[in-house]
Amino acid sequence: MSFFGFGQTAEIDIVLSDAETRKKAEHKTEDGKKDKYFLFYDGETVSGKVNVTLKTPGKRLEHNGIKIEFVGQIELYYDRGNHHEFVSLVKDLARPGELSQSQTFDFEFTHVEKPYESYTGQNVKLRYFLRATISRRLNDISKEMDIVVQTLCTYPEVNSSIKMEVGIEDCLHIEFEYNKSKYHLRDVIVGKIYFLLVRIKIKHMEIDIIKRETTGTGPSVYHENDTIAKYEIMDGAPVRGESIPIRLFLAGYELTPTMRDINKKFSVRYYLNLVLIDEEERRYFKQQEITLWRKGDIVRSMSQQATIATQRYEGSNSASAQAKEESN
C-alpha cells in the first residue's frame, strides 16, 4: 500500500527450481473451481528463488527483514481465525536493511516432512504453501504460493474381503460380499449380492459411495455426508437363490484417500451403501466402511501383467466349464 505514490513498494515472485520438470496436480479450491498446483511428496526438498522486484526504479526499499516460510496448516471453516500449523519452517533471506535494486534470493527447505495429504472439504481445509514476506514498519509485503501434497501407499499386506449376511426377519435376507476392504483410487469394486429370502417386492438395487467428513472434537462434532456416486446394479425383482454381480470402477469419481483423525482435527471416511428400493419406494440399506488409499504411478513389469492376464483367462475358462456341466 503506498500513500499517494510516495514510498517504495515491491512485487514478490516465488519460482521453484524444478518448475519445468515437476508435475502439477489438479485440486479443488474452496469455491469449487479446479486449479493446477505443483505436486510434492513427503520428504521431497522444496527449493527455488524469491524474486523481489522494486516497483519504482531508483528508490530504495527499507525493510525489517525478508524471509520465506514453508507452512502446512489445517483451517476449520467454523473457526477461521485459528490456523493449526503442523509444519512450519522459516528461512531468513535478508537481514533488516535496504534494497537499492530488484534482487533474487535462493532458498532451500531440505527433505521437508509433509505427513498429510492436501485436502479441501466442506468444513475443513488442509493446505501447504510457501510464503515470502518483506517485513516493514507499517505493513508487510507477502506472497503465498500453494502446493499440493499427495500421500502414497503400497499395497496393504492384509486386505480381506467383506462378507456379511444381513436382513429383516422373515422379510429379506441377503448375503453381500466385496472382494476387498481396502481399495486404491483407481481400483475396481468387485462383489456380489446373494438373495437368501425375498418376501418384499423389490423394484431395483443400487450401490452408493458416501464420503463422510468429520470435523471437531468432543461436544462440537460436525459430520458432512456427501453421496459421491450412485450406481444401479439391478433392475427388477429378484427371487431366492439369485446372485447379482457388482463391478464398480472407482477411477471415474472424485475420491481422496481415507484420512483418519488428521492431526486430531478431522477425518474423511468412505462408505459403500447398498440400497434396495421396493415398489412403494421404501428403502432398505446396509452401509459398510471401506478404506481408500493412493497408489503411486509405477509401471508394472511385463511378468506381473502376464500373471493377471492368465488369471482372467483361467477364470473365464472355469466359468464356461461350469456352465457346460450344468446344461448336461
Add this chain to the structure above:
Amino acid sequence: MSEATVADTRRLNSKPQDLTDAYGPPSNFLEIDVYDPQTIGVGRNRFTTYEVRMKTNLPIFKLKESCVRRRYSDFEWLKNELERDSKIVVPPLPGKALKRQLPFRGDEGIFEESFIEERRSGLEQFINRIAGHPLAQNERCLHMFLQDESIDRNYIPGKVRQ
C-alpha cells in the same frame, strides 16, 4: 495419467441358482382388492360397505385367502391404530367428504356413483400400501382388519409373531 496395469475384474464365485427357485412362484405375493360397494340401510342411516378380498403367500398372514366387508369408518379405525402403535408413516385415506353429507345437495351426496368409485380406488391404494409394509404386517389390528369377520374395537393391541 496412463494406467499400465490390468485390473482384476473377475466375478466372485457364486452358487448356481436352483431351477425351482429361479422359476418358482415368488414368495412376495400380496394382492388386495377393494370392490363391490353396497349401500345398506335407508334414509339417513345409510352407509356403504366394500368387499376387501386378499390373496397372499406371505407366511405372516394366517389365511392365504380372505374376503371381508368393511366400511369407511373401519379404514379410519385401522389408520388410527397404526398411527398410534406402529412406527410407520401411514399413507393418507381418501377424503371424509363432509361437505357431501350436508343436506340440500342436488346429487346423491356420499352415495353418488362417481364419488363411491373414487373412494373405492383410494381405499384400495391405501390398504395395499399398508399391507405391503413389513412393520405394519406385525400389527394385530391389520390382521384383524383383513382376515377377521368383524372388527372387535375392544381388542388388545399388539404384535403378531410367526
